[in-house]
Structure formats: structure tokens, C-alpha cells
Amino acid sequence: MSTWGKNNPDQYLKKNWTLKEAKGKLETFCAYQERCAWEVRRKLFDKGIQGLHAENLVEEMFKDGFLNEERFARSFARGKFRLKKWGRNRITRELKLREISPGQIQEGLSEIDPDEYFDTLLTQTEKKWEKTKEKDLYKKRNLVIQYLVGKGFEQDLIQEALESIQPQ
Numbered sequence: 001m002s003t004w005g006k007n008n009p010d011q012y013l014k015k016n017w018t019l020k021e022a023k024g025k026l027e028t029f030c031a032y033q034e035r036c037a038w039e040v041r042r043k044l045f046d047k048g049i050q051g052l053h054a055e056n057l058v059e060e061m062f063k064d065g066f067l068n069e070e071r072f073a074r075s076f077a078r079g080k081f082r083l084k085k086w087g088r089n090r091i092t093r094e095l096k097l098r099e100i101s102p103g104q105i106q107e108g109l110s111e112i113d114p115d116e117y118f119d120t121l122l123t124q125t126e127k128k129w130e131k132t133k134e135k136d137l138y139k140k141r142n143l144v145i146q147y148l149v150g151k152g153f154e155q156d157l158i159q160e161a162l163e164s165i166q167p168q
Contacts, residue, residue, distance in 0.1 A: 015047075016047055016048030016049075017044075017047040017048065017049060019049065019053060019057075022044065022047065022049055022057055023057060023060065025047075026040060026043070026044075026057060026061055026066070027061075027064070027066055029043060030061060030066035030067060031066065033075075034068075034071060034072045034075040034076065035066075035067060035072060036067070036069055036072045036073075036076075036098045036099070036100060037058050037061075037062070037067055037069065037099070038098045038099045038100075039098065040057075040058055040061060040067065041054055041058060044057060044058075069100055069101070069104050070104045070107050070108075072100070072108075073095055073100050073104045073105055073107055073108030074107060074108045074110075074111045075108075076091070076094070076095060076098075076108060077091050077095075077108035077109055077111050077112060078108075078111045078112070080094070081111075081112050081117070081120070085120055085124055085151060086151055086152045087117075087121070087148070087151050087152030087153030087154065088109055088112065088117075088152060088153075088154065089149075089152040089153065089154060090150075090151060090152020091108070091109065091152060092105055092109065092152075093152070095108060118157065118161070121148070121153050121157055121158070121161050122161050122164065122165070124148060124151065124153075125144060125148060125158070125161040125162060125165055126165055128143075128144045128147050128148070129144055129162075129165060129166065132144060141162060141166075144162065145158055145162070148161075
């Protein structure tokens with residue numbers, strides 16, 4: 001482990017932003033990847049800007065087109081499904097955590113193709129089934145179900161996927 005932090009205590013002091021530099025930094029922050037208002041508020045809080053000043057900056061980001069909750073929800077759902085192989089339940093939970101409205105969550109979930117979704121679930125089921133070393137089939141089945149529920153897939157689809165790879 002490095003001792004750099006012990007020798008340089010200033011490393012841990014976070015530099016707060018001034019209101020002037022905050023707008024430019026936020027534009028860069030939002031241009032890098034899609035963000036939601038919750039993430040921007042959190043970033044502002046970390047940098048020492050709160051209350052009315054933070055809300056004004058967030059409002060400016062919306063006006064200038066750097067923030068768009070629907071665009072964020074669509075991008076988030078697409079990315080988490082394709083890259084992390086998350087199911088709809090997990091994506092919904094994460095979007096709710098970020099204070100995205102239910103209507104926008106539905107818009108985001110509409111980005112996921114149902115056929116691609118089930119194919120992904122089947123692939124994930126097969127991979128987990130092969131990796132699980134449990135001898136008892138009942139326990140093995142439950143371990144696979146637990147894993148897939150944790151990934152956010154729906155219980156009925158999980159049962160369907162398991163039956164298609166392992167007929168009873």
C-alpha cells in the first residue's frame with residue numbers, strides 16, 4: 001500500500017468549486033456521458049455547492065440541453081442491459097434511486113427489445129447453470145434463480161428460461 005497520502009495530508013482536502021467554475025465543470029461532466037439531475041446535485045454537493053445555487057445550476061443545465069431525464073433513462077437502460085446484462089427490475093430500481101419519474105422509466109425500458117431481452121436471459125441462465133458446481137439439482141436451480149433475480153430478471157421469465165435449458 002502506498003504511503004503517499006500519509007506524507008501529503010493535503011491530498012484528502014477536496015477543492016470546492018466557485019459558482020463561476022461550477023458551470024463549466026458541470027458542462028464537461030454532463031457532456032462526457034448522459035447524467036441525471038440527481039447525479040449533478042450529488043456532484044455539486046461534493047464540491048460544496050448546495051441549496052438555491054445548486055438548483056439554479058441544475059436548471060441552467062436543463063435549459064442548455066446538457067441534462068435531459070428521458071434521454072438519460074433511455075441511455076441508462078440501453079447501456080446497463082447491453083453491457084452489464086441487467087434485467088428490467090434492476091434497471092427500474094436503479095432509475096428510481098436516481099429519482100427518475102415512472103413515465104421516463106417506462107420510456108427508458110422501451111429501448112430494450114423483448115426478443116433480445118429473452119435471448120440475453122437464456123444466455124445468462126446457461127452460463128450460470130454451467131458455472132454452478134452444485135450436485136443437487138434443486139439447490140443448483142435455486143442458486144441460478146437467485147443469481148438471475150439479483151440481475152433483475154423477472155421470475156416468470158427465469159422459470160421459462162430454466163425449463164428451456166433443463167426440461168423437467
